[in-house]
Every structure is written in structure tokens, then in C-alpha cells.
Amino acid sequence: MKVRKLAISLATIVSLVAPPALADLVIPWLSYRTGPYSPSGIPAADGFADYFTLLNERDGGIGGELVKIIECETGYNTQKGVECYEATKGEGSLVYAPLSTGITYQLIPKVAVDQIPMHTMGYGRTSAKNGAIFEWIFNFPGNYWDGASIAINHILDENGGDISGKKIALVYHNSAYGKEPIKTLEKLAEKHGYELSLIPVDHPGLEQKSQWLEIRRGRMDYVLMWGWGVMNSVAIQEAANIRFPMENFIGIWWSGSENDVIPAGERAHNYKALALHGVGTDYPLYDDLKTYVYDKGLAAGDGSSVGSVLYNRAVYNSALLAEAIRTAQEMHGVSDITPVMMRDGLENLSVTEEVMTSWGLPGFAPPFEVSCENHGGDGLAMVQQWDAEAQEWNIITGLISSDKEVIDPLITEDSTQYATENNITPRC
Amino acid sequence: MQTLLFALEVSLNGFMTGILYALVALGFVLIFKASGVFNYAQGVMVLFAALTLVGLQQGIVPFEHLINNLLGTSIHGFGWNMPTFLALLLTLLTMLLLAWLVEKLILKHLVNQNPVILFMATIGLAYFLEGFGDLMWGADLKKLDIGVPMGISDTVEQATYDWFGYGFFIDRLDITASIVAALLVIGLTIFSQFSKTGRALRAVADDHQAALSVGISLRRIWVIVWSIAGLVALIAGIFWGSKSGVQFSLSLVALKALPVLMLGGLTSIPGAIVGGLLIGVGEKLFDFMVGPMIGGATENWFAYVVALVFLLFRPQGLFGEKIIERV
Numbered sequence: 001m002k003v004r005k006l007a008i009s010l011a012t013i014v015s016l017v018a019p020p021a022l023a024d025l026v027i028p029w030l031s032y033r034t035g036p037y038s039p040s041g042i043p044a045a046d047g048f049a050d051y052f053t054l055l056n057e058r059d060g061g062i063g064g065e066l067v068k069i070i071e072c073e074t075g076y077n078t079q080k081g082v083e084c085y086e087a088t089k090g091e092g093s094l095v096y097a098p099l100s101t102g103i104t105y106q107l108i109p110k111v112a113v114d115q116i117p118m119h120t121m122g123y124g125r126t127s128a129k130n131g132a133i134f135e136w137i138f139n140f141p142g143n144y145w146d147g148a149s150i151a152i153n154h155i156l157d158e159n160g161g162d163i164s165g166k167k168i169a170l171v172y173h174n175s176a177y178g179k180e181p182i183k184t185l186e187k188l189a190e191k192h193g194y195e196l197s198l199i200p201v202d203h204p205g206l207e208q209k210s211q212w213l214e215i216r217r218g219r220m221d222y223v224l225m226w227g228w229g230v231m232n233s234v235a236i237q238e239a240a241n242i243r244f245p246m247e248n249f250i251g252i253w254w255s256g257s258e259n260d261v262i263p264a265g266e267r268a269h270n271y272k273a274l275a276l277h278g279v280g281t282d283y284p285l286y287d288d289l290k291t292y293v294y295d296k297g298l299a300a301g302d303g304s305s306v307g308s309v310l311y312n313r314a315v316y317n318s319a320l321l322a323e324a325i326r327t328a329q330e331m332h333g334v335s336d337i338t339p340v341m342m343r344d345g346l347e348n349l350s351v352t353e354e355v356m357t358s359w360g361l362p363g364f365a366p367p368f369e370v371s372c373e374n375h376g377g378d379g380l381a382m383v384q385q386w387d388a389e390a391q392e393w394n395i396i397t398g399l400i401s402s403d404k405e406v407i408d409p410l411i412t413e414d415s416t417q418y419a420t421e422n423n424i425t426p427r428c
Numbered sequence: 429m430q431t432l433l434f435a436l437e438v439s440l441n442g443f444m445t446g447i448l449y450a451l452v453a454l455g456f457v458l459i460f461k462a463s464g465v466f467n468y469a470q471g472v473m474v475l476f477a478a479l480t481l482v483g484l485q486q487g488i489v490p491f492e493h494l495i496n497n498l499l500g501t502s503i504h505g506f507g508w509n510m511p512t513f514l515a516l517l518l519t520l521l522t523m524l525l526l527a528w529l530v531e532k533l534i535l536k537h538l539v540n541q542n543p544v545i546l547f548m549a550t551i552g553l554a555y556f557l558e559g560f561g562d563l564m565w566g567a568d569l570k571k572l573d574i575g576v577p578m579g580i581s582d583t584v585e586q587a588t589y590d591w592f593g594y595g596f597f598i599d600r601l602d603i604t605a606s607i608v609a610a611l612l613v614i615g616l617t618i619f620s621q622f623s624k625t626g627r628a629l630r631a632v633a634d635d636h637q638a639a640l641s642v643g644i645s646l647r648r649i650w651v652i653v654w655s656i657a658g659l660v661a662l663i664a665g666i667f668w669g670s671k672s673g674v675q676f677s678l679s680l681v682a683l684k685a686l687p688v689l690m691l692g693g694l695t696s697i698p699g700a701i702v703g704g705l706l707i708g709v710g711e712k713l714f715d716f717m718v719g720p721m722i723g724g725a726t727e728n729w730f731a732y733v734v735a736l737v738f739l740l741f742r743p744q745g746l747f748g749e750k751i752i753e754r755v
Contacts, residue, residue: 042567200723202727234671243580304568
């Protein structure tokens with residue numbers, strides 16, 4: 001009797017800890033639904049999960065294979081992010097998307113050893129754009145240096161191409177992420193003759209009085225922001241407090257969500273941020289999401305973040321990964337792809353207007369192509385502006401290109417240095 | 429001359445920010461003074477109070493996500509926004525209930541335990557309350573607006589411009605917070621000096637054993653003092669929440685209160701105020717004068733360095749009671 005009970009218990013345990021069915025396409029999502037950055041992490045996690053639920057429900061997965069999302073909570077903590085990676089890499093994981101620059105930096109050497117690609121969409125290490133050196137890292141469709149240059153190009157457009165003598169401040173999260181654009185902005189300052197002030201804000205950024213008094217004293221013409229979490233909303237409040245003209249305050253795409261502007265109420269009106277993609281829910285994809293996910297009660301969240309900037313970004317992120325899976329399946333003629341095949345899919349990704357229309361997202365983002373040399377896409381973005389009365393973001397520019405003349409040498413320099421330090425031979 | 433004016437403006441803003449720090453520190457002091465417990469959960473109480481206030485104000489049904497998931501319903505709020513006064517009142521009642529529950533479920537069972545055990549219990553309480561708040565009101569960012577004026581004070585700007593030729597920036601929210609903090613300290617002082625309960629609080633703070641021997645109920649005092657700390661947390665939550673929106677990060681304001689406590693002493697209400705002001709003014713002036721030379725972002729660590737240096741010379745803080753242990 002005891003032996004029978006023991007056998008049943010063992011069988012139960014084995015069934016609980018058994019790995020997922022090998023046919024599943026496994027994608028881990030290093031989420032942060034808890035902790036100080038959870039208001040940003042929750043809509044992103046929901047968008048990512050909802051898109052793949054749609055593909056599973058509507059299309060039976062991708063190429064006949066169901067997609068399995070493994071969500072692992074990091075709390076935006078780098079150490080926990082690495083633990084999540086170690087815990088999930090053996091599950092047949094095809095690609096990682098850590099949504100954190102800090103975690104990305106820690107995982108870069110690890111994914112190279114484990115030969116699992118990592119996609120850091122619009123964040124992470126900028127010079128990973130150089131695919132010849134960073135074989136396993138992809139940061140398309142744009143990176144921080146593109147962002148810095150696009151913001152400056154927008155300011156140039158507003159000033160008839162001449163910003164010499166203008167005072168531009170960078171308010172940044174005092175971390176690896178926040179420091180990313182500094183070098184580019186310094187190079188661009190040399191080229192365009194503007195005066196750059198660097199104003200760091202320590203985590204979490206609840207108190208920024210000193211920084212904004214400095215901006216007021218310095219009579220800055222423009223302020224750029226590389227913030228995340230509560231730092232963004234406090235900065236926008238403080239900017240409003242000192243009556244800084246909001247149309248001259250431009251955030252990177254991680255400083256341009258509803259969470260960032262809503263606490264300041266109508267005083268956030270006209271605040272700008274860069275946009276990697278479209279806003280709102282006016283795309284056919286959302287009809288399908290409603291039919292196959294929300295109405296069936298399969299949504300990851302409560303529906304309150306649907307169509308928000310960060311939800312849309314995660315939907316876009318998952319659509320790109322799904323397209324890369326399709327590409328890999330076509331290239332290798334198998335549906336059950338491996339991480340190495342996934343790398344090939346990412347490296348041969350071609351996102352055209354036709355492709356985006358097939359996703360149900362026509363005109364949502366710029367078309368681009370990825371190659372062995374270029375893992376970062378074309379680096380195009382738009383500018384979005386907050387309408388406080390209508391409580392919505394509006395895209396106010398066309399696609400703006402970054403200054404490749406300045407950025408490309410920086411990428412070459414940084415990635416070559418990384419290759420030298422790590423004995424990497426450029427492969428293409 | 430202009431640098432002097434800038435320094436004056438920075439000092440004034442530091443002064444106001446210091447009051448906001450002191451508001452958080454006050455909650456720690458009240459509980460430590462009455463029970464010898466360093467309440468690690470004070471920062472989370474600030475968050476919980478603000479979450480409850482804004483949740484009620486916005487007509488959110490507590491635990492609605494949980495209810496919807498368990499019962500398959502689709503409840504999304506009461507359908508109306510609660511008047512601010514009523515929301516404030518209900519939040520206060522919630523904080524009183526929390527104080528009662530803390531005493532009933534935690535402190536009562538830990539009487540006469542080592543202070544470290546009580547401290548550990550408050551760590552547990554902090555993490556529980558954090559998750560409980562999320563579950564009750566949702567983790568999304570909420571805008572808190574109870575009509576506190578915000579933004580630059582035109583009066584101060586104009587007056588200083590007329591006097592010095594340079595208009596100072598002072599946030600109207602900070603001015604309001606200063607007035608409220610002053611009223612709060614006056615109220616607490618009157619309460620502790622002139623009311624019977626207040627005298628009992630002081631007796632407990634002075635000597636637990638002696639207070640017990642004359643018939644003061646330690647458990648009742650704990651409920652009262654945690655309730656007052658809850659009120660202080662609500663006030664701090666209103667001002668900090670109005671600045672940043674109400675979200676998890678609000679609990680991190682406690683990090684700003686720790687150097688204030690180290691400087692002012694854990695057992696003194698005036699110490700919390702003076703400590704807050706010294707830290708506020710000190711960190712802002714340091715960042716203004718030295719920050720540009722060393723890359724800025726000095727405020728977080730500077731406050732702790734000041735507090736640490738202070739600890740070396742006066743471990744009990746400015747106004748704290750000197751610890752004398754006789755062998």
C-alpha cells in the first residue's frame with residue numbers, strides 16, 4: 001500500500017515538474033509586475049502575452065506550433081533577471097526579451113555562450129547593432145543613440161536647422177540605461193554647436209527639486225529625458241512647476257507612456273516623446289484581439305492598459321518575434337525551430353508595409369530589414385505629443401532619421417573595443 | 429551676488445523638502461518612542477494610505493481584480509467618484525483599523541520579545557501590506573488630486589523679484605505641506621502635553637514597566653500610537669502622492685526618512701523636524717555647490733554620509749535620549 005502511495009506521489013511530482021511539450025515554441029518574458037517599475041512592466045507583460053494568445057487561438061500558433069510564454073518575475077532587478085534567465089534557458093527557450101538595460105548587459109555574454117538570441121527592442125547595449133560582433137543580440141528597430149540623434153534632429157527642424165548656442169539639458173536616470181545617450185549628444189553638440197548640460201537623477205527619482213532648479217537657473221531651451229518609472233512622472237510635474245514649456249521637453253520612447261503624463265494632469269499638455277510605433281487601438285489587429293482574446297476572457301490583464309503606449313510596444317515586440325519565427329521556419333523548412341534557427345530568422349527579418357498589414361498593423365511602424373551586419377534596423381522614429389484634454393498621444397511628425405554620420409563611427413568604435421576585450425572575430 | 433541668491437533659493441527649497449522628509453520620519457519616531465519598535469513598514473503605510481485614498485476617490489471596488497477572477501464578474505468601480513472629504517474619512521478609518529489589526533495580530537503576541545524580533549515582524553508587515561495594497565487597489569499608477577495647489581508661487585516669485593531682481597521658485601505644494609506639518613506638530617504636542625492619553629503615551633515612552641505598574645494599558649497605547657502613525661502616513665502620502673502619482677515607488681520615501689532619523693534621533697518629534705530640515709537644506713546646498721564638480725546626483729548618498737558622520741559623534745542623534753547602560 002505504502003509503495004503504491006509512494007509511486008502515485010512520485011508520478012504526481014514528475015508530472016508537475018515535467019518540461020513543456022517539446023513542440024512548443026518557448027519564449028520567456030522577463031517581466032516586472034511588482035516593484036517600483038511595475039506600472040510600466042504590467043502593460044508590457046500583458047501586451048506580450050495577449051499577442052501570442054491571439055496567435056495560438058486564431059492561427060493555432062505559428063506554422064502549426066503553439067507558442068508558450070514563460071513569464072518570470074524580475075522586479076526590474078538585474079540579479080533576479082539573471083536568475084530568471086538561468087532558470088528558463090533549459091526550457092527550450094528560443095529568444096529572450098528582458099525589457100531592462102541592466103539585465104541586458106548581464107545577459108550579453110551568457111547568451112553568446114548558450115547560443116540563444118536576445119532581442120532588446122529600443123533598449124540595451126547600443127553597439128549591439130553591429131551584428132558582426134554581437135552575433136546573438138538584436139536591438140532593432142532603433143537604439144538609444146538613434147533616439148538621441150532623432151531628438152536633436154527634431155529640435156533642428158523646429159529651429160530652421162540652426163541650434164548653435166542653444167542650451168539643451170539631458171535629465172537622465174543615473175544608471176547604465178540613462179547614460180547611454182551621453183556620448184552621442186556630446187558628439188552632436190560638437191557638430192551643431194549647442195551647449196549640453198548633463199543632469200543625473202538617482203533611482204527612483206521621487207525627489208528632483210535640485211535638478212529642476214538647475215534647469216530653471218540655467219534657462220535651458222530644451223530638455224531631453226532618459227527616464228524610467230516614477231522618475232518620468234516626477235520630472236514632468238517638476239517641469240510644469242517651473243513653467244518649463246512642455247513642447248520643448250522631449251523624452252526618449254521609454255519616457256513617453258500614459259503613466260508618465262497622467263499624474264501631472266493638464267499641466268503635462270504638449271509634452272513630447274519619441275515614438276517607435278503608432279498609438280491607440282485604431283488598427284485591425286485590435287478587432288482580432290477583442291474577438292479571440294479579450295471577449296474569451298483570455299487576456300493577461302484586466303484590459304485597462306489595452307492600447308496604451310507600453311502595451312502597444314509589447315504587442316509590436318511580440319509581432320516582430322513572431323515574424324522572425326516565421327522567417328526561421330521558412331528558411332529551415334521546419335516548424336519546430338531551435339534557438340540557432342531563431343537567430344537566423346531574426347537576422348533575415350524583413351518588415352515591410354505588407355508584412356505589417358498582414359499582422360493587422362498597417363502603418364504602425366517604419367519598415368526595416370535586419371542583416372548579419374546590421375542587427376539594429378534603420379533607426380527611424382517619430383515624435384508623439386500628449387493631449388491632456390483628450391488624454392491621448394498624437395503622432396506629430398513623420399519618420400525622422402538619425403544622423404548616421406555621427407552614430408555609425410561610434411557604434412564601430414564601441415563594438416570593436418568589445419570585440420578586442422572579448423577576443424571576438426567579426427563574422428560578416 | 430547672483431550665486432548667493434541662487435544658494436538662498438536652493439536653501440529655501442531644501443527647507444521645504446526637508447519638511448516633507450520630516451513628515452515621513454515623524455511616523456517612525458512616534459512608534460519607536462511609544463513601543464521601542466523601528467517600524468520598517470512606515471514607508472509602505474504611506475503607500476497604503478495614499479492607495480486607499482485615491483482608490484476610494486476614484487470609486488474603485490477593493491479587490492475587484494480578485495473578485496472578477498474568482499467569480500467571473502466584470503466589476504469596474506462603483507460607477508461614481510467619492511467626494512474627497514468622505515474618501516479622507518474612510519481612509520483614516522482604514523488606517524485606524526490597520527493599527528488595531530497590527531496590535532491584535534502581531535504586537536500582542538510579541539510583548540516582551542527582543543526589539544529585533546519586533547523589527548523583523550514589521551519587515552514582514554511591510555511586504556504583506558505592499559502586496560495587499562496591490563491586490564486591493566491594483567498596481568497601476570493613479571493620479572492623486574485632492575485640490576492641493578501645485579506649481580510655482582507667483583506671490584513669492586514676484587516679491588523676491590521686486591526685492592532682489594530674481595524671482596525665487598517655491599512650489600505651492602511645499603508651502604501647503606509646511607503649514608500642515610506645522611499644524612500637525614502643534615496638534616501632537618498639545619495632545620501629548622495636555623490630554624490624559626497623551627500623558628499615558630509619554631509615560632509609556634519614558635518607561636514601559638513603570639507605566640504598566642500604574643495601570644496604563646500598553647496594548648491600548650500601541651493601538652493609539654499606530655493610529656497616529658497611520659494619520660501621519662496618510663498626510664505624507666497625500667503630499668508625496670500628489671507629486672509623483674500613487675504607485676509602488678511611494679513606499680521608497682522611507683529611504684529619505686532614514687538619514688533624518690539618524691540625525692534627529694529616533695525618539696524626538698522636534699528631532700524629526702530639525703533633522704528633516706537639516707538634511708533637506710544640506711543635500712540641496714551640497715548638490716548646488718559641489719554637485720557640478722563631481723557629476724551631480726549627490727542627494728541620495730550625501731544625506732547618509734552626513735547622518736553617518738553625525739552618528740560617530742552623537743549616536744543618539746541631535747535630540748535623542750542618551751543611551752546609558754549600567755553594568
